[in-house]
Amino acid sequence: MDVLENYKKAWSNQPEETTKFSAIEIYKMSHSKSSSIVKWIFIIGILELVLWSGLNLLIPESFYKVYEDLNLTSFINIFMALHYIVIIIFLYLFFNNYKRISVTDNTQKLMKSILRIRKSVSYYVFYNLGMFFLGSIIVNIVMFSDSERLMKLMNPENLNLDTNQIIVITVISQIIYLTIFLVLLWFFYKLVYGILLKKLTKNYKELSNLESSIQA
Amino acid sequence: MQKDLESKFLSDFETNQNIAHKICRLYTTNKEAHNDLFQEITIQLWKNYPKFRGDSKFSTWMYRVALNTAISLYRKSTRRVKTQDISNYDYRIKATDYDDTEEIQLKALYKAMHKLNDIDKALIFLYLEDKPYKEISETLGITSVNARVKMNRAKEKLKNILNP
Numbered sequence: 286m287d288v289l290e291n292y293k294k295a296w297s298n299q300p301e302e303t304t305k306f307s308a309i310e311i312y313k314m315s316h317s318k319s320s321s322i323v324k325w326i327f328i329i330g331i332l333e334l335v336l337w338s339g340l341n342l343l344i345p346e347s348f349y350k351v352y353e354d355l356n357l358t359s360f361i362n363i364f365m366a367l368h369y370i371v372i373i374i375f376l377y378l379f380f381n382n383y384k385r386i387s388v389t390d391n392t393q394k395l396m397k398s399i400l401r402i403r404k405s406v407s408y409y410v411f412y413n414l415g416m417f418f419l420g421s422i423i424v425n426i427v428m429f430s431d432s433e434r435l436m437k438l439m440n441p442e443n444l445n446l447d448t449n450q451i452i453v454i455t456v457i458s459q460i461i462y463l464t465i466f467l468v469l470l471w472f473f474y475k476l477v478y479g480i481l482l483k484k485l486t487k488n489y490k491e492l493s494n495l496e497s498s499i500q501a
Numbered sequence: 502m503q504k505d506l507e508s509k510f511l512s513d514f515e516t517n518q519n520i521a522h523k524i525c526r527l528y529t530t531n532k533e534a535h536n537d538l539f540q541e542i543t544i545q546l547w548k549n550y551p552k553f554r555g556d557s558k559f560s561t562w563m564y565r566v567a568l569n570t571a572i573s574l575y576r577k578s579t580r581r582v583k584t585q586d587i588s589n590y591d592y593r594i595k596a597t598d599y600d601d602t603e604e605i606q607l608k609a610l611y612k613a614m615h616k617l618n619d620i621d622k623a624l625i626f627l628y629l630e631d632k633p634y635k636e637i638s639e640t641l642g643i644t645s646v647n648a649r650v651k652m653n654r655a656k657e658k659l660k661n662i663l664n665p
Contacts, residue, residue, distance in 0.1 A: 288664075289628070289656055295606035296629040302522035306539075308511040311518070314540045315510075315547035491507070 309395070312492075322485050323386050323402055327379040329477055330409070334372055341365075355427055355434065368416055375409045399489045403482055410474045417470060421463050429456070510550050513559045514543070520560060521567050527614055527622055528571040538571060545570045564632070565640045568623045575619045613662040621655035628652060 306314070352358050382402045386395065428435055435455070436448060521542045525535040546566050553562050610629075614622055620641070627637045638648040 287656070288660055292606055292610050293629055293631065295603040295610065297631075298603055299523075299607055301519050305518060305522075306515070308515050311511055311514055311543055312507075314543040494507070 313395070322481050322488070323379075323383045326402065326406060326478065326481055327376070327383050329481075330372075330376050330379050333477075334369075334376065338369075352424075354437075355424070357424065357427060360423075364420060371412065371416075375405070375412070378405050379409075396489060396492050399485055399492070403485065406478050406482060410478060413474070414467065414470060418463070418467060421459075421466075425459055506550070510547065514546060514563075517560050517563055520563055524567050524571050524626065526611065527626055528575055528619070530615060538574060541574055542567045542570045561636060561640075564627070564630075564636075568626070568640060572619045572623060609663060613659055616662050617655065617658060620651070621658060624648070624652050624655040625659055628656070 349358070349361075352361050382398065382405065386398045386402070429452070432448065432452065436451065521539055522535075524542070525538045529535045529538050546563065549566055553559070614625055617625065623641060624637065627640060632640070634645050634648050634652075637652070638645040641648065643651070
């Protein structure tokens with residue numbers, strides 16, 4: 286008889302793996318989606334923070350002169366500081382989401398986490414859009430509240446122009462500028478987070494199907 | 502349809518997962534690598550599941566996909582650390598028929614098998630799992646004759662490692 290035959294019995298008597306995976310863990314592994322999507326939400330959030338603060342550094346000093354002329358420098362500084370604090374809180378939330386979802390091994394909890402993530406991402410997007418809108422509105426109100434200063438700003442050469450005309454032109458250009466930027470920003474978020482959230486939603490649907498078929 | 506397929510896959514895999522665990526034990530030497538390979542096998546199984554027509558048993562099909570995954574992954578990373586860190590594994594024999602010699606045999610067997618190359622590992626594994634040559638050749642995608650020749654060589658190698 287083959288010597289190795291002796292080992293066959295030992296082989297077949299070897300214990301089953303002690304740390305077995307449940308169906309939901311297997312599901313998560315085979316799809317390996319949710320946690321990587323959530324990881325990307327966190328990473329993109331960080332990249333976005335770096336991108337925006339990088340752009341702020343790139344803006345030439347002269348641009349801030351407008352704010353100086355409007356006596357808005359300290360307001361802008363406080364506004365930005367608050368903004369960054371909120372963004373960091375959001376990033377912390379995203380990171381927490383990621384950590385939580387990577388250890389979940391139960392369908393219900395996973396579904397709940399997905400819902401929570403969707404909520405936090407949409408809050409984040411609305412916050413950013415709202416902040417942009419609010420900031421622009423405040424700057425505009427300050428700008429238009431003092432027509433003399435506005436005239437100086439818009440007409441530094443002191444050309445002989447009609448004040449009302451300048452105000453109308455400024456208002457229209459501000460509205461156009463604000464709309465364009467809001468739409469662009471919205472598209473940006475729609476593109477970046479929309480795709481991730483769509484995948485996450487698909488995942489959520491699969492999970493709820495799975496849950497109902499397990500219970501059935 | 503998709504839903505039924507999915508839950509069928511999950512329940513089949515859940516009950517047969519020990520096959521994958523044994524393959525992971527064979528191709529990796531620590532818990533982390535074990536779980537990585539297990540996940541890779543899971544992904545491959547799920548990816549290939551739509552092609553599984555059910556003309557063979559789920560477990561038979563699983564042997565094929567899991568072994569091929571282990572072999573190809575093993576090939577990709579030749580720099581994989583080959584520490585003999587097998588202490589993490591629980592090689593103890595089932596308590597019901599506890600036998601000291603079997604435990605020692607099993608330990609020696611794994612240690613020796615870790616020294617074999619990827620294909621020889623697969624051959625010996627299928628031999629120990631008591632698979633007929635027909636199934637072995639299908640699983641590894643070689644002819645039955647070739648399987649026999651290779652198996653004899655692999656067995657010789659293993660015997661030499663076990664009893665130098």
